[in-house]
Amino acid sequence: MSFSDWESIKINDVCRIRRGASPRPIQDYIRDKGIPWVKISDATVSNSRFINSTNEFIKEEGKEKSRFIKQGTLILSNSATPGIPKFMGIDACVHDGWLIVDEFKNITDEFLYYTFINERVKLLNLSNGSVFRNLKTDIVKNYGIKLPPMSEQKAIARILSTLDEKIEVNNQINKTLENMAQAIFKQWFVDFEFPNEDGEPYKSSGGEMVESELGMIPKGWEVKKSSDIANINIGKTPPRKEKECFTLDPDDYKWISIKDLGNSGAYIFDSSEYLTKESIEKYNVKVVPDNTVVLSFKLTVGRVSITCGQMTTNEAIAHFNLSNKSKITTEYLYLYLKSFDYGKLGNTSSIANAVNSKIIKAMPIIVPDNKTIKTFSEVMESVFSKIKYTIKQSDKLIEIRDTLLPKLMSGEIRVPMDEEGDLS
Secondary structure (H helix, E strand, O other): OOHHHOEEEEHHHOOEEEEOOOOOOHHHOEEOOOEEEEOHHHHOOOOOOEEOOOOOEEOHHHOOOOOEEOOOOEEEEOEEOOOOEEEEOOOEEEOOOEEEEEOOOOOOHHHHHHHHHHOHHHHHHOOEOOOOEEOOHHHHHOOEEEEOOHHHHHHHHHHHHHHHHHHHHHHHHHHHHHHHHHHHHHHHHOOOOOEOOOOOEOOOOOOOEEEEOOEEEEOOOEEEEHHHHEEEEEOOOOOOOOHHHEEOOOOOEEEEOHHHHHHOOOEEOOOOEEEOHHHHHHOOOOOEOOOOEEEEOOOOOOOEEEEOOOEEEOOOEEEEEEOOOOOOOHHHHHHHHHHOOHHHOOOOOOHHHHOOHHHHHOOEEEEOOHHHHHHHHHHHHHHHHHHHHHHHHHHHHHHHHHHHHHHHHOOOOOOOEOOOOOEO
8 A cells, every 4th residue: 555545534533632631729739749740841851752750749639630541641742842742651640731642543552652743843833822832632633644554553653662662771771870870979979988098988987077168078178169160151042033043953053951951861962943153153152062061040940961062052051161170070060960959049939030140150069189089080981981872872763763753654665564564
């Protein structure tokens, strides 16, 4: 069967689509534990196909006033950032900014997932709203797609999901490596149990401690302002009305947003938007050097990454350029900022609005002695090299997947297979 023979259908013909629901007033139901409550922000914290965790929960009484769905259910965002599909990795209640997609007929959930990925830009253009974009349920229901036979659906999904599975394995490897790095960092620089000259844990073996503004620290260590150990710059956003400043061309300057930091790991290689060279020069946007630690300090505080190659950022992100004379390393600063308690910054109840560039430049940084930093760097070198390599590998897999996706979904590339959809 050729692509022209694929069936033209509306999405509503092959599945059920209904909105999630939020109990009202929501503040009466939000808790630190209980039933996981999935919001749109939970879709932007990683590039995984699955939502496996949430940072908010609702109490049991809110379950009936929300929409509770099972692990494995397909959902699609319809507000704020419309058109993002995800599979539920957990049982949870879902916010009314999600559409729940189930009860499939003549289509697999995986094929529809990749259809949504392929149609994302078109769906986004059909959304509306001056402040928050909204994708109406009826637009999704009546959206037309081409549907291949079931065997070809399975074969297409299998190719794409195999790439995604490898990406997710890499994500898990890096999560394990980073957890290990953070555990070592905590042992050495929070608990002060780094190995002394005899290889024994420093603090518990009687290592001398001295008073500092951050409490007791090992003798010979210092506490300095962040601006004393790094040249700190802030990003910038050109006027949005000048649309020619912003592009989707990877040959232009990568322009990092908080969302991009949420989707990255220890290293950030790319961005979702780019700035032209002309806009960089016109608006004096700071270019961030390679191997620079960047930190979000507005709206969502505390997202940290290390740049790979020259980049730019928006004004919600600070750049920590370590000087050649700095005692600490990029890896140390990254782990320090990842473990920092940002609740101690600012002087209002809302940290998202309280932290500014002046506060960031005055952040206290513990600076260990040269020998300890050198030893730590030797331990971390192979860990961070592995993390960086794995992210690069995943980015290449994403590039391959994103190149194949439109070609497979349009029939430009056909998949050899048997009747069950197995590759032949």
